[in-house]
Amino acid sequence: MGIGLGLVPLTAAILLATGGEPTKARAPGTQMGPPRLDMLADGHICPDGSGGYYLTGTAGTLDGSGRADFDHNRGVPLWHSKDLSQWQCLGYAWDRVEHFGRTAGRPKLGIWLDWSAPADRIDGLLAQATTSPELRRVKGAWYLVCAMNEQNILLQKSTTGKAVGPYEDYAYLATRGGHPSLFVDGEVVYLVFADAWIARLKDDLKALAEPPRPMLPAAEGEPGTSLLTLGLAGVNAFKAAGQYNVLAARWRVREGKPHCDAFLWQAESVYGPYQQTDKVLLDTGPVSVFRASDGTWRAVSSQPGKDAPRIEVVP
């Protein structure tokens, strides 16, 4: 069984999430206020290397009518936990407002100054959100890989060698796709993004080393019977027991109702083709994956509106 956080009282979680003074410069206006654990989407957990964990994700804000809005935020929120249960808010690891002021409105890459409608959404309206961030430690350095409005994938590097940052623009990896993830396979680092697309990064992580290609299901059986893609956008790759694994979610009907379950796919090569296994995480939606200190692989699914992300052991 995974370690669930459902028992943490809502109010306590919010106090933990918003307690203290998480940012030096408070967000202007209540709508862009401190991170809230109950308004976190696309949650991702990364071990801190000392037995603890960092949690990040897409920060939600409140719109004028009090609803959670994931199209407007001020950056990448960060929490820390020693036990995957109690989370301490560390504020914004990457803060666009602070960054804008520090660089006099001219950050190195400029991407963060962009606003656009979210990708692939008919009638989507202008947004300014850092989306689907992941914290990763690669070759001893801390990186944030994230998207802007589900596109414009960027890599940020900690200037202090610490996970809490501050972070600086490091590389502009892709114009479209969103939902980025870094997959470290020995000395090789890949960008996995969108609905399971992959490209190897250059050794210095400054750019893609090859055109992205889709990670596709194995073409088996009668033509037309196979799934065209692994699943919805937002996947993580991980290597276990010599196999490349991807958890990809898709909607299906179970017991007469719609459910979004995450299916485990495996391949001999990171590029695929991938075979669907019989291992399923029920009702998780898209998940991210991390390795806990006990060696087990855990899947993180976001539950906006609830007090914490859901964490389950990958079967």
Place this chain on the structure above:
Amino acid sequence: MNAVRREILWFGVLAVLIPAAVSVGWEPRCLSAESRARLRPLFETPIRDTSVCRGRDGAWYLTGTVATGDGDFQNNDGIRLWRSSDLKEWTPLGQVWSIEKHATSPKSAWQRQRRVNPDDPTGPLVRGMTSPEIHCFEGTYWITYSMNAQGTGLLRSTSGKPGGPYVDLGWMTARGTDASIFLDKAAEGGKAPTTAYWLVGSGWIAPMKPDRTGLAEHPRLLRCAPWPAIKHARRLMSSTHAPRYAGQAGTHVVKANGRYWLLTAAVRDRLGVGCYDTFVCGADRIGGPYDAPRLMIPHGGQTTVFPGPEGKLYATFSGRDSRAVFRDRPAILPLIFDDEVLYGRSRSKPFPRKPFGLVTEFGPWDRLKKVAPVHIRDLQFSFAPDGWAYLTGSGTDNAYAGRIMVFRSRDMNTWRPVDVKFDFLSIPGVTDEDRRLRFDGPRAKQGLQAKYMDSEIYHLAGTFHIFTSLYGMRSTKKTDGSAPWNGVMWLRSKTGKPEGPYEYVDRARSQSSVFVDRDADGKPEQTYLFYNGTLETFDPRGRKLQGKRIRLTTTSGTNFAKGDVATNLAKIHGKYVVFATGWCGGTYGENYRVAGTYDWVYWQSDTLEGPYRMPRRAYAMPHAGHSCVPQRGPDGRWYGLLFGNDSTGPWWNYPGVLVYDVRLDADDTIRIELKDELP
């Protein structure tokens, strides 16, 4: 950064905005239509994903996703068909396939299942046949279909007639949506048989079995070249940063003019909102490689292409998004082949596209008139106490070489030129050599160096003021090796009259606009210059610009403008509102100008200093980039301007007047929406 360096930088930005190889008198073909017309629906039945084919009898047959109830496009009982012998009058042929009546065989059992609603996955399950396409080949009619975007199938008429009866050949792909068939007659006249390809969703293709009962191979993904890139922050995105798919859905392939054309529907945030457009990529072989996507039909969505009268190609139009000329009604339009790509740096082969002048976007674009027959950019207008509205901008028309362009109107309809008098030689330090190099000779008059640019006119402290610029001349030097005089200037009428004559007061800031902050009684409290998000106090009666500067910020840590620096400030309905230019329709690393829109966006704050927030659920003000603050006229209507700077606007570099709805909503948010009205 000092002001001079900043001005030089901004001149560089402006140079990028105007195509480099283009003289100021040049006009693109795509914006030179002699007349414009609005696309109209074929009939008033709610239909999406319209498909048309030409039948064996020479008539045309139409189908599509039909709605039930209150615009529900996911629940229906099957497929309906319409017929026309002239593409104008359409006769319903009724329902040619009913799930309840016809889906009785084992092959059709899957049709009877209920599925996840792709428009609302957590909502109740749905059952409907979506995005059907009708095809006529091999002596009969075929209808491809999808079951709520979760699998595709095929019907065949057993009678050879479009009305059926049809037999279900079952599902072709267990996943995917928007099925289509392409018959490759590449071997026509040769020995190889015609190959039928099954197309699905975002670009999946597979050859069909000879008897068309299934696929002969597993589908593979067709891909296209990357979206055109452009340098940003000194970085050019390489071709490795390719798009994932040619489009998002609705794949359709047609062969014409010796090339294969891959048509897909994709969302682009042109106009600051997710528009569901039709894009096209060309290839010499069915399997590709395909060119970079080109905008084929703005708001077209999922389309099919079919031969019309005399073999001329037509395309269907869906109109899914809120900025379409109409929504969810069937329509068709003829296609033209043309290679012009505005702002595109690479040469393009002629590709199929919407006819120039045919309007597929919401707004008054088919009826809008140019208010003056001269080229102008970067428009601004203001009302003066004399009852006239005064309009100016970058007077790029050659007729205005060496002259400041100003027009005035009492009704926002009829605009008359004002003969502005200003002596360039009155600027301190300017010599006759400066004047001669900048303005003399036919060649000089055709360039931008002879034009007064970014002009704005205001009535302040009892007289008229003009802020205007003369751009730097990179390749021209004076005899002493220095550059001819250039810069931004503050001019003031010495007579209180709009025609002047004007005196030079001081150097101004690039792309300056004026904001007068007033108290509750409307009395002026402080006058500011506003440029690229920076406020600077100034005294209209003074002789120097040396006020206190305030850099305004946004709540989200972004710039006000995107791909430009032009900004204006106003107080509307008690809110401070910053207006800024935004290129919409692409991401940062892409050349979003190619198919993007040059729009005007706005940010609001309760305080002058901000921070300013972009109103949530706000649209951009379409095609009105680098214009001005909308203002309420004597008739109570709100007016704004546009000049046309993108490939889907009404024209290229002429003045136009738009009417807006400007209101403060109950959620304390300023809403500015274009009205389908003329001034």
